[in-house]
Amino acid sequence: MVTESFANLSARATANFNANGKTNGTVANQTGTIRYDAVAGSYTLTGRGGSITFTAADIDASQSSPGATVYVRKNSSSNVDSLTITNPGVSGRFTYQYVGSAFWQHTQISNNSGSGTLDAFVYGMPSAASAVPRTGAGYFDVDLVGIETTPTGPAALGGSGGAVVDFAAGQVSIRGTMNGVYTGGDDNVFAAEGTVSSSANSFTGTFRFSDGAEFSGGLQGAFFGPEVNEIGATFNAAAPDGRVAIGTIMGRQGAYGNSRFSGRSLDNSQVFTVQARRLDFTTATGAVNSSVVGDFANQTLSSETFSIAYNAGNGFYQMTAPGLSTGVYMPLPYGSNMDYLGDLFVVPTVQTWSAAGYFQQLTGGSAGQPLRYRLDSIVYGMPTPDASLVRTGDAGYLLSFTGKVIDNDYANALLASGSGTLSVDLGSGAMTLKGDLQLVEDYSIAGRARVSKAAALTGSGMLSSSRNAFSGSLSFGEIGNYSGTFDGSFFGPGAEEVGATWSASDGSDRAVGTFLGVNDPSVLETGIKFQDLDRLTSFQTVTMADGFEEGSTITYDPTTGTYTARLAHPYGVSSGTYTFDPAHATSSSASRTYYRVETADASVTGYISKFGDQNPVIALSYMTFGDMAVEVDDSPNGSIHNFFVFGLNTKAIDRPHAGTASYSGVAYGYGSVQQLGYVGAVSGQSRLDADFGAGTLTLALNLNTSEAGPRSLPQYSFAGSIANDGFYGNTASGHFQGDFYGPNAAEFGALWSVSDATLPGGPTNISGLAVGTKR
Template identity: 30%
Template sequence: MGILKSETFDNNAANASGRFYADERPVENGQSALGALTIAYDANSQSYTITTAGRTGTFAPANLVVSGSADLIEFQKIGATSESLTLTKPGTTGALTYKYVGGGAWERATLASGVLDFTYDPFTYGAETTDSLVPRSGTGLYAVSLVGARAMEAPFAMAGSGQLQADFLNGSLTSSGVLTSIDVDTGLIKSIGIFFGEAAMSSGVNNFSGNFSMDDGKRFTGSWSGRFYGPAAEEVGAAWSLRSADGEVAAGYMLGRQDATLEGTNMALTQLDYDVTFDHRFSQLSYTDNGGGMAANPVSLRSDAKLGYTKATDTYLYADSARSISTSFAPTDKVVSESNSALTVYKMTGTDGITYKLSLNKPGAGNPTITLTYASFGHWERAQSAGADRIDRWFAYGLRTNGFQIPTGTGTFSGIIRGTAALMNGGQTYSLSGTSSFAMDFGAGTFTGSLNPIGTSLANGATRDFGTFAFDRGAIDIDAGLSADIVGGGKYLGFFEGALYGPKATEVGGTFGMQTENTDNGQTPSANAALLNGVIVGTRTGN
């Protein structure tokens, strides 16, 4: 803000172009990429000169027109090749008016014999944060707005909003939100999509760059680069570019300012800085507890529930609204005698007089059983006296891989099993341990693998190897969800439901429910047949 002096601004920019026809065929020769650009302001002539991709244009006060937007100023030149330059106005409030950062776009259109050649060059510029003053600790939350253009059967405008979170300590940032494509001639919305960007910050330099993606029913991939603006990184600006597999392209800019009202995203389970609710699918075994590790009438169930965490009180809430379950576990509910370096155990008594127990796996390198950063698991129990109904529920939760972050190629994972089992005809119950493995084909969206559950009898302490079972029809969905049948001897025995976790899909977690014998045709299970319910968590071990 204020009176500008002559200056050539540092900036981040992109270039997009394409050829369009009157018959509205798909864009021809669509191109989009980040690019080098020069934006220079001359205080004497009050003019801007833009140079990029071998082209130069100068825009003076004589070229000013009414922009039609309170947030933008616009210059126009009409001729054989018509040009316009739009720049955001300075200000302290509003989606596109900022004190330190500005955005702009230079457009060129040549129309001849019904053929339109169009170029679009968006950029951000302004009073950038000095390299030494870019924060290197803490977190920054920014509300962001996006402006751009998209080449489909014609050039269309794009507008969006969302938030950006900068992890200054670890030098990374992410941004996500909504990005809409609009026909400016009719005002009609062509599509509404979601965008996601991830970037690494340069060490010691005010700059970040990384991958940028969008999906509005069609998947776009690309890149973005930007920097922080203002004396203390109060604002942010970036240019982005996108391309789809069928040749559509898009490009634009992003502007944002810090906003303390935004709700941040936890970057790892080892440090929960923000309140969070983890949705999950659970696997449940309920039965009549006859005491002494013996049970009757076992029933298996799978469904949805939530694990919530409140930072201010360090409290967990386990809730299942469909079954009127809501239990809260505070630090005073920790059971020191049952907690250890692998698990934190809580117990509380509800208003119904029933005791509830929550056991949570501890993330981080201090866990001697498995080191997890993004995925974890829990065990929720309704514990009552002998002869009463018992509910035993397992669930996986964590910081799920964004669908845009699913890697290419293949990956192998190994993991552990935890769970509960009971004989189908009644009798002994077991605590489950064991191992599992996964072979992911990320490109094909499929996986195979196996699990080998081991039971320890709660009646007599004896160990039982239930066998090795395979994952069949394993599928990876576009949101990083996992599903598979569990089979043995070529027959269906149960299910696995889970997800990939972490920004690079480095961990896996999910729940399973199965029986050791197939009874699809009404067979009576043998005396040794068992129901198994539990959780699997694992880490990536190779390609």
């Protein structure tokens, strides 16, 4: 080192101690200087308390360490000055290349009392003001070193953490843990927030921690090194009981930025700047667990720039937004009824490169004033670079929705969640949005059920021709006529994900939320018809044989016109897999192709219906069906009919969740009707009525025998329920199961079994299939 006077930041504490175990003190920032004399090897410190020089002869080797050198000057047995100064270094705790800390402690002891002063300095080679970034963000791993006064004298403080600096917003947030003097341990949290000067190399703010009482005070700091390599600050804090604390914070640049998420957190610190959708409203009784309908007022929607800074040192987020005092929050999961807590940050969904969140601030409520809510919905993450966004072809995304609806027809907020799809024509930029929202009242008190509604959401939008940005309009109903807008972008290196915020209005009521999505090519297959298949495709389905269902896989190869199916055998014989190709076709009609397959131990005969609008019996675009009779050699139970339906199932996200639909079609089966003395095939008409909002349906069959003079059977009607993977139903006379096929549940297919022992003349046992199209 050479002789040099260092620019520095300084703080001073004074304290008194007495024999009654009491202490009181004061703290404040001050102007001070540190000068190093290379010839004498001495440090001269100047502060509010005067000036003092420490030389090499004052070094106390017993108290020094690799991280710091301690100088002691005993003016008398009761009057001592000491200097602790950190050593330079490029790694490790407390040793830095461009910034250092110094503590000058003066102690005066008498018989019944003591007094002293503590001066903390941060000094070094500050960065030029022009070198301090005014855009972007950075992170510093920091160390804290300080002193806290106690009734018995000063006690050391030490800790570590992280500082996130949002240079664009001019904000710095420091969080970490330190040892406690009163509480013990090393997990006491310290926190500081500051504002970075827009032109100079400096920041100022507040500092706080808790140790048997709440300490609070000031913070002043700067950046050090030619490229803002390090950070340094002094702090001072006082507690109501008279104790004071003083110290320094130093740090060097740490890992910043992330390539992806790790659960709800991130591996490294990062600052995200996003466009938020904001909803403000007031209520006298709250938006959670209220019993008063019509209490929401002053609802407004707006957009604003929102900054969130993640600090990897402690896993907390700091929020910076217009009208919002800086605060830090641990990310919470969605839907856990915590809104009564007041300010909180909820992260409902995290993907690989994107995350959704909403911030809530709750104020007011005292002295008869209404509660004031502020909700900000955000999407953040690692957006796809503009240049990496493909501009040809199509893309589809599976979506998850979250949000809140504030509607005066209900006593509490409605939590919105659901699934959907986003289809994008990357060439034209046209977007189609579809989803199903589940709206559930934010209510958890026993005594009544929560309101629960299902609403279909639709929308359309456009992708920017030059930027990774899109916007559009949306609407949903069931609880009103909500309409609004959405905007967002793609995330991940190759647009693997998508995210957007949305808001909507219905009169004076408002809603706000987000949706995230993952690229999934199957979304684009929603409108594909059976005749459009161009590659080998497998269908997971079920066969119905003699009233029993059995899982099956049917494959179709459109290049050869070949089907392969796993079929049930007569009772007591394991099922088998058979191939039906043109070579096994025995005949063909306008509606069916008939097959016969002979193996070493079995004979299979039957048909598969022809798909497409040229079928004169029933024109099915997204599915087909068949009946194959299997006869196994040496089986005492004869042959068994396998009925099956298969095709392009309606995806759960594309299935209606509101409204009703009716379907008409055909039904085929095989069995015995002892009342008529008949054993053989039956056929007729089918009708299915579905209530998608209620999740219920009814299947009706009108069947006739297949004779030269057909005879009618009684009408059979089955009531059932719609599930995520299809529909099903059971009655006293039989059961059925099936699914919807094509976009928006355009067609249906079902397998059914009738077992009616109440008829005179003997029971009826028939099983078969039913298919139909929407009327």
